[in-house]
Amino acid sequence: MRQKIVAGNWKMNTNREEAESLAAALSSQFIGGSGVKMVVCPPFPWIMSVNQLLSVTEIAIGAQNCSGQSSGAFTGEVSASMLASAGVSYVITGHSERRSLYNESDADVLTKTLKILGENMTPIVCVGETLQERESGRLEEIISRQITSVLNGLNKDQIASIVIAYEPVWAIGTGLTASPEQAQEVHAFIRSLISGISGAEVADSLPILYGGSCNPGNAASLFACPDIDGGLIGGASLKAADFISISNSF
Numbered sequence: 001m002r003q004k005i006v007a008g009n010w011k012m013n014t015n016r017e018e019a020e021s022l023a024a025a026l027s028s029q030f031i032g033g034s035g036v037k038m039v040v041c042p043p044f045p046w047i048m049s050v051n052q053l054l055s056v057t058e059i060a061i062g063a064q065n066c067s068g069q070s071s072g073a074f075t076g077e078v079s080a081s082m083l084a085s086a087g088v089s090y091v092i093t094g095h096s097e098r099r100s101l102y103n104e105s106d107a108d109v110l111t112k113t114l115k116i117l118g119e120n121m122t123p124i125v126c127v128g129e130t131l132q133e134r135e136s137g138r139l140e141e142i143i144s145r146q147i148t149s150v151l152n153g154l155n156k157d158q159i160a161s162i163v164i165a166y167e168p169v170w171a172i173g174t175g176l177t178a179s180p181e182q183a184q185e186v187h188a189f190i191r192s193l194i195s196g197i198s199g200a201e202v203a204d205s206l207p208i209l210y211g212g213s214c215n216p217g218n219a220a221s222l223f224a225c226p227d228i229d230g231g232l233i234g235g236a237s238l239k240a241a242d243f244i245s246i247s248n249s250f
């Protein structure tokens with residue numbers, strides 16, 4: 001059985017008080033034992049205090065980004081090893097906001113993925129097409145390029161250690177969600193790409209999350225699809241009750 005995962009991407013939201021009260025609410029509402037791995041990815045400055053507040057739960061801490069460099073004169077950057085020593089166990093890489101607003105390339109995503117794996121953390125590698133790419137019939141070409149450019153730079157053990165998130169760009173923060181059929185189709189395509197590169201066993205074991213306006217109302221129908229193993233949740237992860245409800249939607 002593949003690990004089911006629900007990860008919350010807080011993005012550049014919350015001040016310290018809001019972050020800590022969200023973490024405290026998650027801590028008090030969390031009920032373990034469901035087999036679903038919950039992950040929260042707060043902004044960098046709140047990672048340590050959120051980690052502390054969640055230490056009584058099995059909720060893991062993630063980060064939203066990391067540097068592709070190891071250490072040194074890179075003003076403003078945060079390295080994978082810093083995140084690991086702060087208690088982070090998952091790191092999002094290749095999020096469409098990083099790709100489009102900060103010009104992160106497929107090569108950057110691979111570099112960061114290797115840094116994250118090098119610190120024994122789990123990369124959540126995001127892929128997804130824009131509406132224009134989908135409407136012009138380029139969906140498979142785009143997804144295939146984003147997936148293969150990372151997977152071709154990893155060995156089989158490394159591939160088996162990542163998580164993929166399919167996030168159609170047109171569904172992120174827009175209230176538009178891919179239908180379960182649309183999402184399942186792309187998830188199955190991604191799994192076939194993984195299988196072609198590293199074999200059916202790895203492909204069958206690798207969690208593929210859906211992201212893009214996932215909420216308590218649509219999570220169950222998405223998570224019921226055979227190739228959807230959970231979600232990467234933006235807006236709805238900022239409300240403890242919604243995030244917990246999504247994690248109970250399997």
Ligand code: PGA
Binds near residue numbers: 009171213234235
């Ligand atoms: P959203 O964001 O749930 O607010 O659409 C998802 C994401 O960007 O990870």
